[in-house]
Amino acid sequence: MIVGAGSAGCVLANRLSEDADVSVLLLEAGGADWNPWIHVPVGYFKTMHNPATDWCYLTEPDPGLNGRQLQWPRGKVLGGSSSLNGLLYIRGQKEDYDGWAAAGNQGWDYASVLPYFMKSECQERGADDFHGVDGPLKVSDLRLRREIAERFINAARAAGIPENPDVNGAHQEGVGYFQQTSWKGFRCSTAKAFLRPALSRPNLTLIKRAHCQRLLLRGKRVVGVEYRQGGELHQVHARREVLLSSGAIGSPQILQCSGIGERQHLNSVGVECQHELPGVGQNLQDHLQIRLVFKTRCRTLNDEVRHPLKRLAVGTQYLLTRTGPLTLAASQVYVFTRSQPQLERPDIQFHMQPLSADKPAEGVHPFSAFTSSVCQLRPSSRGSIRIVSPDASVYPLIQPGYLSTEEDCRVAIDAIKLARRIAAQQPLAEVITEEYVPGAAWQSDEQLLEAARQYSQTIYHPTSTCRMGKDARAVVDDQLRVHGLDGLRVVDASIMPTIVSGNTNAPTIMIAEKAADLIKQARGDEWNGQAALA
Template identity: 50%
Template sequence: MADVLPLSADYVVVGAGSAGCAVAARLSEDPGVRVVLLEAGGRDRNPWLHVPIGYAKTMYHPTLSWNLMTEPEPNLDGRRVPWPRGRTLGGSSAINGLLYLRGQPADYDHWRQLGCTGWSFEDVLPFFKRSEDQERGPSELHGTGGPLAVSDMRDRNPLAESFIAAAAELGFPHNPDFNGATQEGAGLYQTTSRNGWRCSAATAYLKPARSRPNLVVVTDAHSTGLLLEGRRAAGVKLVRHGAALTIRAEREVILCGGAIASPQLLMLSGIGPAEHLRSLSIEVVHELPQVGRNLQDHFQARLAYRVNQRASMNTRSRSWWGKALMGAEFALRRTGPLTVSAGTAGLFARVLPGSETPDVQYHFLPFSTGTTMLELHPFPGMTISACQLRPESRGTITLASADPQAKALIHANYLATETDRRCMIEGVKLGRRLAQAAAMARWVEEEISPGAAAASDDEILAWIRCTGGTIYHPSGTCRMGGDAESVVDPELRVRGIEGLRVADASIMPTVVSGNTNAPAIMIGEKCAEMVKASARVRLAA
C-alpha cells in the first residue's frame, strides 16, 4: 500500500471516504487486479481522529476538513451555513459523530419503486450485514466479522437515561436497536467504534488491507478531472505536491468523492448541465442535466438547556482537573466523556399527520454549545436536537469557475416547502415536551435556546431560520434511477460514459431516514460487488 502514484491501475477510486475505502478494499481482495485509491487529504495520523469525542476538534480543523459553506440561504435569513466534510483517509467517517444508523427499510423499498432495481431493503441488507461487526452478535438483521465495528454506548450518562424515560412518559416505546425490526421509539445509539476507539472507514477497510501489494493508497492527491477518450473514462487527472499528474484506469474509474466533490469532478470534466458548463467556458463532453441537482440534506434545530446535573460534560470540562480525570478514564478503561458520540440517546418519532414512519430524529447530548461544537457553555447544559428525516426541499451543487481548486457552490435551499417548515416547528415543540416531562424536568433549570421569546409557531420558525443548520448528511447530487434523466443507472454507471461509476451518498435518489455513514459504506460494498460481477462477465465473454 505504498504511497507512490503508479502510471496505471485496473481500477482508480477517487476519494478515500466511507464508500471509497470500502470499494478499494473489496476490489483489492482479488490479487489479480491493481487498485489505486486517491485521497486529496493526508494520512489519518492526528490522534483526535481516533478518539470518539475528537469530532469536536476535527470537524472544523483547517486541514482535516474541507470547511465548506453554503451560499446565502434564502429561507435562513440569508445565512451561509458551514458544511464540514472530511479531508483525510476515512473522509467524513473520520470526523463524524460515529452514529450507526441505516435508515428505514421503506427508504430502500422506495428507491426500488423509483426504478432502482436491486436496491430494495431485501437487496441491500446483505451488504449492511457484510460490512458489520456487531458487538451484540449475529442475527437476521445484523452481521459479525465485517470490517466496520458497531458497538454499544460506553458512556451511560444519567441525563441520557432520563431522556429515554421522558420519551416513555410521552408514550414512545423503548427501542434497544434503531436498526432492528422497527426504528420508532427511544433508546441509546450504537456507534462505529471498537473498544472505545473510533472505527472510521479507513480503520475498518484500509488498515487490514495495508499489506496488499495490489492496493496503492495515494494521499495529498487532489483529483482535478477525468481523462476522457471520447465517451470513455480512461483515467484521472490530479495535482500532487504542486505537480500535475495523470493515472490511467485500464478497467474503470469509480468516483467516491461524496455529494459535493463527485458532481464537481464530473462537471469539471465536461459532464453535466450543458448551459452551466458553457457559461464557465467548459467544453461539454456529455450533457447530463441532473448532475449537481437533487441535493438533499438533513436540517436540525438544537434546543439547549441549563441543568442542575453535574453529569453534564460542560461541568467536567471546565477545569484542568476535570479534563485530566476524563483523560484518565479513557486511558484506563476506554469509557467516559471522551467516548461520547454526536448523540448518546435518541428518539425517532412521527410529528406530522399522515406519517406512517418516523419523520423526525432526536439526538440527545449531555452537553451544550453555542452555534458550533467548538466551545461548551460555561454552565452545566444539555442539548436536544430535532432533525427532519425526509425533507422535500431540493438544492444544487454548481461550479464557481473552471478552476479545479475553487470550491463548489452549495445551494442547500433549506426550508423551501411548507411541509419542511411545519415538520421542524412540530419537531421543536416535541423536543420541548420531552424536556418538560417529569423525568427530565427535575434536571432542567432553564431553556437557553430558543428560550421564552419563541412561544408561537411563527416565533419558533423565526428562531429555526436564525439558528438551524446542517446535520452533515448531503446526498442525492448524482441521482441513481431507472430513467434516462438519472445520472447513474442501478449499476452505478454514469449514463453515456463508459468505464465510469459513482459510489457514495450522491447516488441516493432520496436521502435515507437517518445518519448516512453506514448507508454510504453499504453503497461502497454493493458497488464493489457489481464491479466484480462485470469483470466476471468480461472474462466469460
Template identity: 50%
Template sequence: MTPVSEPVLDGDYDYVIVGAGTAGCVLANRLTEDPSVRVLLLEAGGSDRYHWVQIPVGYLYCIGNPRTDWLMKTEPEAGLNGRALVYPRGKVLGGCTSVNGMIYMRGQAADYDRWRQMGNIGWGWDDVRPYFLKSEDHHGGDGPHHRAGGEWKVSRQRLSWDILKAVQEGAREFGIEPRPDFNDGDNEGSGFFEVNQDKGVRWNTAKGFLRPALKRPNLRVLTGAHTDELVIDGNRVSGVRFRRRGGHFLARATSEVLLAAGAINSPKILELSGIGNADILRECGIAVRHEKPDIGANLQDHLQIRTVYRVENAKTLNTPANSLVGKMGMALEYALFRRGPLSMAPSQFGMFTKSDPALETPDLEYHVQPLSTDRLGDPLHSFPAITVSVCNLRPESTGTCHVSGPDRDRPPAIRPNYLSTEADRRVAVLAVRQARRIMTAKALAQYRPDEILPGPSVENDDDLIQAIGDIATTIFHPVGTCRMGVDARAVVAPDLRFNGLDGLRIVDASIMPKIVSGNTASPVVMIAEKAADMIRRNH
C-alpha cells in the same frame, strides 16, 4: 491546463478509484481481493493517523481544522435568515468516517423500498440488508439482524448519563417507547446509539477496510493526489488527470474509473471535466464534453434544530469541561480505561418518532446531548444543560452543488435550500413543539429543565420559523447530487454506471435518489459493498 507528463505508475490499472473516503476504502478492499486486479486509489487529503481522529471527542478538533477538514461553507441560505453554514468534509483517509459522529444507523426498510419503487431494482430493503450484514462486526455477535466478524465495528458507548436516561423515561410518557435496536428496519422509538468504535477508539473505513488491503501487492494508494479531471476518449472515461507534489499525472483505467469523492466533490470533478449542465458549465468557462443536466442537482441534507435546556441537579459535560481539574480527570480516565467523556460520540441518546401520527414511519430524529453551547464551535456553557436536537428525516427541500468557475482549487457553491417548502417549515415547527412537550414530562421534573433556545417567549409559528432559521444547522448528511434512477435525466443507472458514458461508475452518497431516514455513513458503506459485488461480477 498544464501539459500532462506520463507518471511512473508501473503501468495501467484495472480500476482507478477517486476518493479514499467512506466508499473508496471499501471499494479498494473488495476489488483487490481478486489478485488479478490492479487498483489505484487516489486521495486528495492525507493520513488519518492523527490523535484527534482516533479519540472520539476529537471530532470537535477535526471540524474546522485544515489538517482534517476541507473547510467548506454553504452559500447564504434564505431559510436560515441569510446565514452560511460551515460544511465539514473529511480531508484524510476514511473521509467523513474520520471526523463524523460515529453513529451506526442503517435507516428504515421503507427508505430502500422507496428507492426500488422509483425503478431502482435491486435496491429494496431485502436487497441491501445482506450488504449491511456483510461488513458488520457487531458487539452482540451473530443474530437475526446483526453479524460478527466483518470489517465495520459496531460497539456500545462506554459512558452513561442519568439525565439522558430521564429523557428516555420522559419520552415514554408521550408514547415514544424504548427500542432495543434501531437497525432492524424499523427505528421508531428511543435508545442509546451504537457507534463505530473499537474499545473507545474511533473506527473509520481506513482502519476497517483500507489497512488490511494495503498488505496486498495489487493496491496502490496515493495521498495528496488532487483529481483535476476525468479523461474522456470518445464516449468512454479512460482515466484521471491529477496533481501531486507539484507534478501533473495521468492514470489510465482499463476497466473503469470509480468516482467516490462524495456528494460534494463528485459533482465538482464531473463538472470540471466538462460533464454536467451545459448552461452552468458555459457560464463557468468550462467546455462542455458531455451534457447531463442533473449533475449537482437534487442535493438533500438533514437540518437539525438545536433546542437547549438548562437543568438542575444533573451532571452534564458542561461542568467538568469548564475546569482544569475536570479536563485532567477526563483525560486520565480516557488514558487509563478508554472510557468517559473523551470516548463519547457527539450524541449518545436518540429518538425516532412522527411529527404527525398519520404517518406510516417516523419522520423525526432526535440527537440528545449532555452538553450545550450557544452555537456549534462555541465554548460549552458554564452551567449544566442539555441539547435536544431534532431533524426532519425526509425533507422536501432540495438544493444544488455546482462549481462556480474553472479554478480546480475553489470550493463548489453549496446551496442546500433549507426550509424552502411549506411542508418543511411546518414539520420544523411541529418538531420544536414536540421537543418542548417531552421536556415537560414528570420524569424530568427533578431536573427543572428551562428552555434557553429558542426560548419560551418564542411561541407563534412565524416567530418559531424565524428562530429556527437562527439556530438550525446541518447534521452533515449531504446526498443525492448524482442520483440513481431509470429516467433519462438520472445521472447513474441502478448498477451505478454513468448514464451516457462508458467506463465510469459513481459510488458514494451522491447516488441516493432520496435521503435515508437516519445517519448516512453506514448506508454509504453498504452502497460500496453492493457496488463492489456488481463490479466484480462484471469484470
C-alpha cells in the same frame, strides 16, 4: 481506479483488491490519518473545521435560514468523513430502500441491501437476523451513561414514544441509546476497518495528496484521471473503470470540471461540455437539525469538562481505561418518531446530547445543560452543487435550499413542539430550570419557524447530487454507471435517489459494499463471455 479514499472508497479498495488478478489504484486528495484526535471518539471537536483534516466548506447565504451561511465539514484525510463524523451507526428505514427500488432501481430494495449492511458489520451484541459479526466495521454500544440521558429516555416514553433497544433491527421507531462505529474506546473509520488491512496487498496502490482535477475522456469513454500533487499535474489511465467516490460535494464537482453536466452552466464557467447530464449537482439533500438547549439543576457533561483540572481528569480516565467523556459519540440518545400521529412512519429524529455549546470549538456553556436536537428525516427542499471555475481547487457553490417548502416549514414547527412536549414530561421536567435556546418567549407558529431558521445547523448529511435513476435528470443507473458514458461509476452518498431516514455513514458503506459486488459480477460476466467466444 478509485478517486477518493473516504467512507466508500476505502471499502471499494478493500473488496476489489481481494481479487489478486485485479490491480487497484486509490487516489486520495487528503493526507494520512495520523492526527491522534481522529482516533479518539470525541476528537471530532478538534478535527472538524481544522483545514489539515477538513475541507472546511461554507454554504452560500441561504434564504431559508435568514441568509445565514453554514459550515459544512467534510473529511480531507484517509477515511474521509468517517474519520471526522459523530460515529453514529444508523441504517435508515426499510421503506427508504423499497422506495428506491419502486422508482426503478432494481436490486436496491431493503431485502437486497440488508445483506450488505450485515457483511460490513462486526456487531458487539452478536449476530442475529439483522446483524453480522464477520465484517471489519466495529459497531459497539456507548461506553458512557449519564443521569440526564436516562431522564430524557423516560420522558420520551412518558410522551408516548416506545423504547427501542435496536434502531437497526426489525423497526426504527422509538427511543434508545445510539450505537457507534468504535471499538474499545477508539474510532473505527473505514480507513482503519477496510483500508489498513488491505494496504499490504501488492495489487493495491495508494497515492495520498492527489487532488483529482478532471476525468480524461476519449469520446464517450472515461479512460483515466488528471490529478495534482505537490504543484504538478499527473495523468494516469485506467485499464478498466474509474470509480468516483469523492462524496456529495466532490463527485459532482469533478464531473462538472470534466465537462459532464448541464451544458449551459458548464459553458458559463468556461468548461466545454463533453457529455450533457443536467442532473449533475442537482437534487442536493441534507438533514437540518433544530437545536434546543435546556438548562438543568442536574449535572451534565458541561460540569465535567469546562474546568482545566476536570478536563485533565477526563483525559486521565480515557488513557487508563478507554472510558468516560472522551468516548462520547455525537449524541447519546436517539428518538425516531412522527411529527403528527397520523403519519405512517417516523419523519423526525432526535439527537440528545448531555452537554451544550454555541459552537463545539468554543467549548461548553458555563452552566449545566443538555441539547435536544431534532431534524426532519425526509426533507422535500432541494439544493445544488455548482462549480464556478474549471479549476477543481476552487470550491463550488453550495446552495442547500433549506426550509424552502411549506412541508418542511410545517414539520420544523411540529418538531419544536414535540421537543418541548418531551421536556415537559417527568422525570425530565423536574430538573429543567429554563429553556435557554430558543427560549420560552417563542410560542406562535410564526415564531417557532423563525426559531428554526435562526437556530438550526446542518447535521452533516449531504446526499443525492449524482442521483440514481432512469429519468432524464438521473446521473447513474442501478449499476451506478454514469448514464451515456463507459468506464465510469459513481459510488458514494451522492447516488442516493432520496436521503435515507437517519445518519448517512452506514448507508454509504453499504452502497460501496454492493457496488464492489456489482463490479465483480460485471467482470465475471465479461470473462465468461470471452471464454464462450473462445
